[in-house]
């Protein structure tokens with residue numbers, strides 16, 4: 001049976017670090033509140049002039065090198081992001097060009113914080129269908145310039161960063177075992193960036209009103225996140241014919257340490273089986289899962305034969321889960 005196996009991982013974080021203390025001087029918040037309510041201690045922030053492609057390109061290059069391949073070996077590149085370089089063309093085209101992938105296909109995918117899960121299901125389907133043998137999937141976000149320091153609830157949450165994986169068609173029982181995706185557009189105004197698309201253009205007035213920055217109903221999102229994360233991991237395990245005790249590593253989207261702890265507790269998973277990097281990077285939305293995976297692999301936490309459970313929840317609303325045998 002052909003499966004898509006993850007054979008390479010990579011990540012990139014911009015050099016500049018914004019600590020909670022730095023944010024105290026930019027908006028009405030405190031280090032203590034941020035740590036207690038989110039778990040975040042710091043986040044990375046890109047420089048003016050940098051775009052999401054500047055984060056995803058080095059992450060993808062690292063993933064390709066770690067797979068022992070060159071960009072010429074890649075058949076398709078997918079970029080999951082809600083903060084593309086431009087409204088068009090796709091950031092994936094910019095990344096593919098920077099990598100030197102010639103005229104290979106490349107496209108963006110927007111599923112917000114679930115972007116990596118949607119990208120994984122898409123890449124896996126392409127690989128298993130036989131359409132493409134080697135796919136690079138990168139998730140990245142540059143959200144620190146999409147928040148308003150007049151809105152302290154969102155200003156402290158997001159960080160810039162990217163991760164990437166290389167998936168390759170392989171016979172055997174290693175690779176992506178299951179993927180499941182969900183959406184509920186009736187919750188689109190729970191977490192959104194209203195202006196700048198076709199419906200609400202950017203005007204001087206709505207820039208003044210902060211309509212071109214991220215808006216969030218945090219409490220509603222939190223409650224729904226815990227419920228859907230739990231449902232998503234249950235469906236994934238049932239489809240894989242596994243129980244929580246079969247899971248070696250749980251790599252969730254990093255939105256809030258309290259969401260991760262609550263889901264892990266419901267699953268009965270010990271903390272050493274959870275990959276948590278939110279303290280150092282904040283919420284990197286579509287970049288969050290591949291970044292955490294790549295860092296965990298660099299730390300020697302991901303070993304051959306292990307079973308990984310991935311899950312996300314975010315704007316859309318969208319959510320998803322996957323089981324991967326390494």
Ligand code: UT7
Pocket residue numbers: 028029030033034037038113152153154156191217218219221222225254255256259283285313314315
């Ligand atoms: O990645 C996509 C998915 N994202 C999520 O799932 C995020 C889910 N939501 C959350 O993580 C949490 O709801 C937040 C971290 C955003 C907020 O935490 P909370 O415990 O739900 O706080 P809250 O919104 O109920 O606010 C409690 C208080 C309020 O003050 P009052 O009304 O009690 O006086 C807020 O104004 O905390 C205040 N507050 C802050 N105080 C200091 C909100 N943000 C801040 C802040 N610093 N940054």
